[in-house]
Amino acid sequence: MPELPEVETVRRGLNRLVKGKKIERVRVDYPRMIVTGADSFREQLVGQTIMEVDRRGKYLLLYLTDFVLISHLRMEGKYNLFYDVVPINKHFHVFFALSDGSTLVYQDVRKFGTMELLREVDLDAYFLSKKLGPEPTEEDFDVAVFQTKLAKSKKPIKSHLLDQTLVAGLGNIYVDEVLFRAQVHPAQGSSTLTAEQVAGLRQATIDVLALGVEKGGSTIRTYKNALGMDGTMQDYLQVYGKQGQACPRCQTEIVKIQLGGRGTHFCPQCQVKHG
Incomplete structure (x- = not known):
């Protein structure tokens, strides 16, 4: 867990709630989760607007102004959006302060989830390296x-x-x-x-x-x-x-x-x- 239907449901929820918002600050409490390095991840995300939330297989793709944030939820990753104070929770690991005052928080009990920041032009090569099969649709699944x-x-x-x-x-x-x-x-x-x-x-x-x-x-x-x-x-x-x-x-x-x-x-x- 989660599998494609759960990830697609997360995608739809995030698209509804955070699309169009700008990331103003990022806090990472578990740096090992960030494949591309926590320091550059924090710095490069500031000022980026969330343009669209997409999905490829079980991967969430947050298209930003200049980057794509790839989030893999693994076993128990999930996102929470808080409009006021963010409660203290030892399983909250990554915090995105957004332009409307809300905070998007990544929660993961097992800490297996990963995030990485890529340029959009590198996406095809990324998924090619993963040997990821087609989407399970009539059009793609030959x-x-x-x-x-x-x-x-x-x-x-x-x-x-x-x-x-x-x-x-x-x-x-x-x-x-x-x-x-x-x-x-x-x-x-x-x-x-x-x-x-x-x-x-x-x-x-x-x-x-x-x-x-x-x-x-x-x-x-x-x-x-x-x-x-x-x-x-x-x-x-x-x-x-x-x-x-x-x-x-x-x-x-x-x-x-x-x-x-x-x-x-x-x-x-x-x-x-x-x-």
């Missing part, structure tokens, strides 16, 4: 390219979908949901998938993530989405966290296994491993 990449890999399909090179934005929750919808076993070898299974996986990825965005993401355990609001996608999950419950498709008991170090939920009747 089934022929997807099939070619899968055919070259012996990785279990779940692990492959999680690595972000096939398609951007999937994490543990949504991969389980995608595989269930497409009726593919999570341990199935990528190269053994049929053309029909590949097409089904592509469509399931697009549909599941679109539903997640529509529902504002999932609120599970400690994660709340944009600016502390709850999403409702957890009410629509079919297999994730449902071990021991009846499969909504065939009533077989949902099982949970460990695959590649990740808790993995599936229906042994609907998702049979082949090959």
